Amino acid sequence: MAAQTMTSTPEPQTTATRTVLVIDRELPKGLAANAAAILALTLGVHRPQLIGAPFEDAAGSQHPGLIPTGLPVLGAEAAELPAIRDAARERGLLVVDAPVAAQQTNDYDEFRAAVAASPELGYLALLVSGPPKAVRAVTGQLALLR
Numbered sequence: 517m518a519a520q521t522m523t524s525t526p527e528p529q530t531t532a533t534r535t536v537l538v539i540d541r542e543l544p545k546g547l548a549a550n551a552a553a554i555l556a557l558t559l560g561v562h563r564p565q566l567i568g569a570p571f572e573d574a575a576g577s578q579h580p581g582l583i584p585t586g587l588p589v590l591g592a593e594a595a596e597l598p599a600i601r602d603a604a605r606e607r608g609l610l611v612v613d614a615p616v617a618a619q620q621t622n623d624y625d626e627f628r629a630a631v632a633a634s635p636e637l638g639y640l641a642l643l644v645s646g647p648p649k650a651v652r653a654v655t656g657q658l659a660l661l662r
Contacts, residue, residue, distance in 0.1 A: 533566060533585065535559065535645035536655050538600055541591030541662075543640060548661070551614045551641035552589060558612045559643055566645075591661035597639035603654045609646035613639050 537555060539548045560567060568584035592600060597613075604611045616638040617630040631637065644651055 532648055533563075533645060534648035534651040535563075535566065535583070535585065535587055535643065536651060537587060537589045537641060537643050538592050538597065538655060538658060539589060539641040539661050540594040540597065540639070542594060547619055547640070550619065554618065555612045555614055555641055555643040556587065559610075559645060562610060562612070563645060589661045590655055590658040592658050594638060594640075597642055598637070600644070600654060601639065601642050604642070604644045604646075604651075607646070607650045607654065609644050609650055609654070612643040612645075613637075614641045616640055 537552050539551055543551065566583055566585070568581040570581050571579050573579065601611055601613055615631050615634070617627050617634065619640060620630065621627050644655060
């Protein structure tokens with residue numbers, strides 16, 4: 517089997533950034549993992565500079581870069597998520613959210629229509645990224661998801 521070629525990685529971000537996931541603590545593990553995955557994928561698109569350089573293991577196998585700062589996964593009550601989202605947006609932080617409708621259909625157009633028709637969205641999870649002090653101001657009271 518041929519080795520996979522790594523694509524170029526953007527220059528790492530030079531300013532300090534903190535990124536956290538905040539997930540409804542009542543979600544079943546599989547749904548929580550799904551929500552975290554879709555948020556992390558979207559983060560990679562919006563902030564590619566957060567991804568570290570590719571690395572090589574002792575056997576010479578190549579691996580794509582990972583986020584070098586870690587990605588804490590915090591838990592919150594579902595009812596708290598809209599306020600956390602609003603507070604993060606008010607501080608100018610990057611907020612990626614997963615509305616409840618994200619796990620109610622596999623059709624993206626149906627998902628978008630459901631969100632557009634919802635007068636008040638509920639959320640499964642949020643990703644918040646930005647200056648560490650501002651991110652902690654919004655999420656510092658939350659514990660790790662267990």
